[in-house]
Amino acid sequence: MTTIDAQTLPAPAPADLLAWYDRHARRLPWRIGPAERGRGVTPDPYRVWLSEIMLQQTTVTAVKPYFEAFLDRWPDVAALAAAPSEEVMKAWAGLGYYSRARNLKAAAEAVAGTLGGKFPQTESGLAALPGIGSYTAAAIASIAFDQPAAVVDGNVERVLTRVFAVETPLPGAKSEIRRLQERLTPKARPGDYAQAMMDLGATICTPKRPACVLCPWEASCAAHAAGIEESFPRKAAKTARPERAGAAFVARREDGAILLRRRPDKGLLGAMTEVPGTDWLPVFSSDKALADAPFRADWQRTVAPVVHVFTHFRLTLDIYAAAPPRGFNLPEGHWWSPPDDLPGEALPSVMKKAIEAVHPGITRRRR
DNA sequence: AAAGCGTGGTC
DNA sequence: TGACCAAGCTT
Structure with missing residues (x-):
């Protein structure tokens, strides 16, 4: 039984995370960095969407060459909608989870057709498209359209279960994590906040050997205070692979x-x-x-x-x-x-x- | 709501 | 070397 006295810790401040992001944001082909965004540059929703679909359960390293190839070949949603499905499947080959490619094509057709070439700007509108679930809808809404949507992915789950020492095992803890993220998501710079959470999870609050000394939320982290960061998130035991x-x-x-x-x-x-x-x-x-x-x-x-x-x-x-x-x-x-x-x-x-x-x-x- | 759905990198 | 893991969605 682990008891953590979180009372004595200061609450994690989104502003501290954003300040860290301003200095340490990863440069990624689909991303508008904090400096540019501060100057009013907004991301292309097509690129945000394409990258988010590719990044589902897939590493940044694996995605990069595919993202570049897709963008070269199909620079906008109309081009992708007009592409033969066979060609899209060929271009996706090797990336895995092939239903993503089928859904990508179907969603492009819906956006380029019925929706008049514009991506929906609301979470619910986005989630109605094939291949877009709650995470991806929130990610696109916040990153592309600057809406304070609560983004919950594997990184967010790891960071927040550590900061708040959430004892409930995944996947049961999802609703609890969602509530925490809804409470934390700022009205200002929600897109940068979402991307900051991902970067923190990917580079600092890693599954193994997290670099807590470098973390902007170190002083607020209950798991770190107890010296048991790596034990979060708790997870249900998995069954053997047949x-x-x-x-x-x-x-x-x-x-x-x-x-x-x-x-x-x-x-x-x-x-x-x-x-x-x-x-x-x-x-x-x-x-x-x-x-x-x-x-x-x-x-x-x-x-x-x-x-x-x-x-x-x-x-x-x-x-x-x-x-x-x-x-x-x-x-x-x-x-x-x-x-x-x-x-x-x-x-x-x-x-x-x-x-x-x-x-x-x-x-x-x-x- | 639990199970089905890829791949490559890491330790 | 096998287990774990990576910006999850669908049914």
Whole structure:
């Protein structure tokens, strides 16, 4: 039982956080920094939206190149709305959580169409768009439209559960954290405040080894006072990750083309591209794998299977390779992708691994 | 409302 | 090396 006497600590002041942000804000491609914003420069809602969708459960490092590529190719919401879905999926390949790309396209069409090219400026209006939930709606409303919306993401959860030593485990503590954030969010500079919370969580109030000496709220932090910062946020125990297994078939034509097909629109890796394969099952019998091959051939299994870890299961894939027989008829929904096209296909990472297991380097863009 | 949904980096 | 983690949303 931990008891923390928070009474003796001064309340965390948003002004102190903003002052810290003025000096230490990260420079990010989608961000208008505090100095510029102070001069009246306002962010482009399209860029804010695009970055927020990409940043969902995804690191800044992973997002940067994708953000730049999207912006180069589709500089505004009208351009994105007019883009073929296939091209958007290809451009998103490798970033993960592919429903985001499908929702991104749908939201762009709604904004460019029904909404007359303008993003909604209210939280509820934003949250009505596909792919925008409570966090993203609040983030866009505050950052792009300067509204005092309470932004609650993983960073905010970590910072506030530490500052206030919230004992309730996540996800149960969410409503409590929301109330704290509503109370703290300032009417002035709410967008900078939101981004300051993210920067604080990302650079100072980190999950491991937080740099409390550098924190503008050090004196107000109950967890720090008790010397137990790292134990927050409390979390419910998580269940073990189950195993699944299957087989994938890498068919290569004489000219080097690889046989591909499109996955169903919904579900795991929905609407993305894959090599033919079996279902992925908790109990997989490798004797029966060849029954699901795209054609009869002398399929050669690689020595080592491909192992890939998804959020909710671990996959072991046996990889088989063969050339198609003469007279092979292309099944519905399949196509031969020439080597030059492979790097640009909408292949998720697990599928690139499968292909690379047989043909190293073939899915990577040459230069 | 709990489960489904990716990937790559870190320690 | 495996567990944890990163600006969550949808059903």
